[in-house]
Amino acid sequence: MSGWPPASPGPYGERGPSRFDAWWRAGAWSLGFVAVLWLIELFDAATGNRLDVEGIRPGSSDGLAGILLAPLLHAGWGHLVANTVPLLVLGFLVLLSGVGRWAIVTTVVWIVGGLGTWFFGAPGTVHLGASILVFGWLLYLLARGFFTRRPGQIALAVVLFVVYGSMLWGVLPGQPGISWQGHFFGALGGVIAAWGLRYEDRRP
Template sequence: MNSISQPKLLPFLITTWILLVAIHLINLLFAMQLNYYGVIPRESSGLYGIIFHPFLHGGWSHLINNLISFSLFSALVWQFKPNRIWLLLVLGTLLPGLLVWIFARTSIHVGLSGVVYFLWAYVVFYGFVRRSIKSVVISIIVIFLYGGMAWGVLPIKEGMSFESHLFGMICGAVMGYIYAKQDIKNSGSLRQKIEKEITSL
């Protein structure tokens, strides 16, 4: 399945870059007014942001940094189960977005970084729980190269939505654990079925 789905990764990433850059250009034309569609905690008008916040950014550096990280972690998720990326993106948008709306500081929270932290934590936890050679190697590489991202869940930088990072990381870790356990169970069942068929010959 991976070998069949793998070529779709590049079009997916190119489409993502084009879409988010186009939205940012439109936002600039409207003097960044689209950012009012971000998550505004505990405000009814801020509920729209649970869906829209990953598409909105505060500036070019914010957007480009998020797109680079997003592309990397999407590619790593692709190595596990390519067809799962769509569900993970929905979960990585809605779950952290909802938690930000409920618990975060009163502000406007925008950016793809919550999804990025979701994918980062998913890759790490999935790899170590799944415990295949490939998944563990990927997790170790991610921790070695991007372990510093953990500082982003702390309120150490003014104007940064650390809540999006924190809730994205928590949700990604939970989903990585759940899906790894599910895949272990499914692969075990398949292995047992094959062994049973062999022994019955």
């Protein structure tokens, strides 16, 4: 079964990837990424949760490495379980635009979220968890519709706001044990990525 609309013929007459191919690829990458997080947490649990101290430690030069590691680490299975479904859904939706686009958005969110947490997090705390990516991907998908004015992307943004809008309270301080800095700056990274890719995202 071919995708709809039909893919354009390639330079030698062959057709490009169908919509089904794009959905299959997005699903495979999304599942693969989350599977890696579960394997890391399994290793962490088997070694006495030693990785939990490798998150972002604000203001500490030793904690800078946590910017690269924090989104891969979780403070226990409950933390990872809470992030799993949003990671699968939002990661899949970003990946529908292609692995390259997902890589760019994820990199921007990862760096902005990590640096913002390192600069503005409370000293003596450790921040970790893929919720940096969850908030970044969500705000990218929401802001993308605003910047591109494409009806389909606006409709998706509305649906996501209805389903996940309550999560946005997580960017506000005052919730014990919650890294609002990671959420806020991850979300900021998503908006920056949407703005930077606005011309690319206007293409069909």
